[in-house]
Amino acid sequence: NSLWNAILQAYASNRHKAEAEKIYYEMPLWNVFSWNYMVMLYCNSSEFDKAQGFVSTMPVKDIVTWTALLAGHARAGHVKLAKTIFDTMPEHNVVSWNAMINVYGTNGDLKNAESLFNSVMREKDIVSHTSMIQAFAQNNDLHGAVRTFERMPYRDIVSWTTMITTYAQYGDVDSAKDMFNSMPQRNLVTWTAMIQAYCSNGFLEEAKITMDKLPLWSITLGNVLLQGYAENGYVELAKQVFDRMEEKDIVTWTSMVSAHAQNLDLVEAEKIFYEMPEWSQIAWNALLAAYARTGKLERVRRTFEMVPEKE
RNA sequence: CCUACUAUGAAUAAGCGU
Numbered sequence: 001n002s003l004w005n006a007i008l009q010a011y012a013s014n015r016h017k018a019e020a021e022k023i024y025y026e027m028p029l030w031n032v033f034s035w036n037y038m039v040m041l042y043c044n045s046s047e048f049d050k051a052q053g054f055v056s057t058m059p060v061k062d063i064v065t066w067t068a069l070l071a072g073h074a075r076a077g078h079v080k081l082a083k084t085i086f087d088t089m090p091e092h093n094v095v096s097w098n099a100m101i102n103v104y105g106t107n108g109d110l111k112n113a114e115s116l117f118n119s120v121m122r123e124k125d126i127v128s129h130t131s132m133i134q135a136f137a138q139n140n141d142l143h144g145a146v147r148t149f150e151r152m153p154y155r156d157i158v159s160w161t162t163m164i165t166t167y168a169q170y171g172d173v174d175s176a177k178d179m180f181n182s183m184p185q186r187n188l189v190t191w192t193a194m195i196q197a198y199c200s201n202g203f204l205e206e207a208k209i210t211m212d213k214l215p216l217w218s219i220t221l222g223n224v225l226l227q228g229y230a231e232n233g234y235v236e237l238a239k240q241v242f243d244r245m246e247e248k249d250i251v252t253w254t255s256m257v258s259a260h261a262q263n264l265d266l267v268e269a270e271k272i273f274y275e276m277p278e279w280s281q282i283a284w285n286a287l288l289a290a291y292a293r294t295g296k297l298e299r300v301r302r303t304f305e306m307v308p309e310k311e
Numbered sequence: 312c313c314u315a316c317u318a319u320g321a322a323u324a325a326g327c328g329u
Contacts, residue, residue, distance in 0.1 A: 005316045012317095036317045067318040074319095098319040108329095130320045161321040192322040199323095223323040254324045261325085285325040292326095311326095 005033050012041035032060045039065055043072025063089070067096045074103045094123045098131050105135025110144075126152070130159045137166040157183070161190045168197030173206075188216050192224060199228025219249050226252065230259035250276075254283045261290035281311060 004027035011020035020041050024034065035058045042051035051072065055065060066089035074082040082103045086096065097116060104113035113135040121128060129152035136144035145166050149159065160183040167176035176197040180190065191214050198207035207228055211221065222245045229238040242248075242256045253276040260269035269290060273283060284307045291299040304310075 002316045009316065031316090033317050040317075062317090064318045069318090071319065093318095095319045100319090102319070125319095127320045132320095134320070156321095158321045163321090165321065189322050194322090196322060218322095220323050225323095227323065249323095251324050256324095258325060280324075282325040287325090289326060 001027075001029050001031065002033075004028070005031075005037065008034055008037045012037040013044070015041070015044050017041060017045055032058075032062055032065070035060070036062075036064050036068060039068050040072070043068060043075075046076055048073065048076070048078070063091055063093055063096060066090075067099055070096065070103075071099045074099065074106075079103060079107050094121070094125055094128060097121045098125075098127045101128065101131040101135060105131065105138055108139060110135055110139040110141065126154055126156055126159060130162055133159065133162050133166065137162075137169060142166070142170050157185055157187055157190060161193050164190065164193045164197055168193070168200060171201060173197055173201045173203060188218055188221075191216070192218070192221050195221065196224045196228075199224055200231075202232055204228055204232060204234075219245070219247055219252060223249075223251050223255055226259070227255050230255065230262070235259050235263045235265070250278065250280050253277070254280045254286070257283045258286040261286040264290055264294055266290055266294065266296075279308075281307075281309065 004023065008020060008023045008027070011023060020038070024030075024038060027034065035054070038054055039051050042048070042054060051069060055061060055069065058065065066085060070082050070085045070089070073085065086092075086100050086103075089096065097120065101113045101116055104110070104116065113132065117124070117128065117132050129148055133145045133148045136142070136148060145163075149155070149163050152159065160179055163179045164176045167173070167179065176194065180186070180194045183190070191210070195207050195210050198204070198210065207225065211225065222241060226238045226241040229235070229241065238256070238259050242252065245252060253272065256272045257269050257276070260266075260272060269287060273279070273287060276283065284303070288300055288303055291303060
């Protein structure tokens with residue numbers, strides 16, 4: 001049974017809906033784990049009606065079911081629904097509280113995040129503290145973020161990396177670098193965060209030097225460098241990075257379209273756009289914005305017609 | 312006491328708003 005569930009999980013978390021449903025109906029026995037995987041599947045593919053309907057047919061629901069629904073709605077930006085689920089679920093634990101801190105934090109409600117954290121939660125873990133750091137960081141309270149980091153009982157690589165990003169967002173690259181240097185271990189995400197910290201603050205040389213020290217490579221890293229060059233006005237260098245990347249993802253392509261578009265180089269932007277293996281909503285938007293800014297209203301209209309899924 | 316198949320936190324893309 002756990003073997004079936006493991007397969008179901010693999011399909012569900014990779015959003016292979018058809019395969020997941022097939023496994024679900026083929027497996028000999030369901031339990032709350034299997035049901036929860038299905039809830040996650042529907043949430044991850046933004047089919048909330050289906051998720052909701054599925055939940056209402058489940059003979060057993062547990063706190064994981066509710067938290068998965070809560071987090072799913074939160075990810076999709078359904079803040080009120082997320083809060084309603086939180087308020088009506090039969091019990092809370094550290095995971096559901098953490099999820100709710102995130103909802104509050106990413107939606108500008110620092111007050112409620114803090115009161116959950118300070119007054120309601122009787123148990124807190126590393127995730128609680130890290131989520132609270134983020135809540136402060138996203139709501140214009142660098143000191144709150146630093147204070148939380150300094151006071152937390154244990155830190156892990158995620159909390160350290162969060163601080164790198166936080167300092168970088170506030171333009172304090174030196175402190176970001178201090179974090180990077182003082183943390184006990186680093187992984188690829190850490191390095192990428194540090195390089196992004198340099199790039200977004202205009203320290204391209206430092207970014208390049210740091211990257212050369214790193215024996216690893218990833219598409220995200222290439223994307224960071226590409227965007228770093230582009231947003232600092234070096235579209236040519238961005239294009240060089242782009243051309244050298246053997247593997248590209250949708251972000252790579254979109255970043256390159258957007259780099260040209262923001263440079264108002266419509267010819268190059270379109271060229272990359274038509275070479276893209278699939279079109280992202282964001283790439284469409286980048287093109288539209290460039291047409292609009294150059295006064296090509298007719299092209300805006302025609303392109304707008306072509307956008308498959310309009311937001 | 313041991314055991315575990317689920318939910319929450321970190322890095323990269325457009326516009327809008329602040």
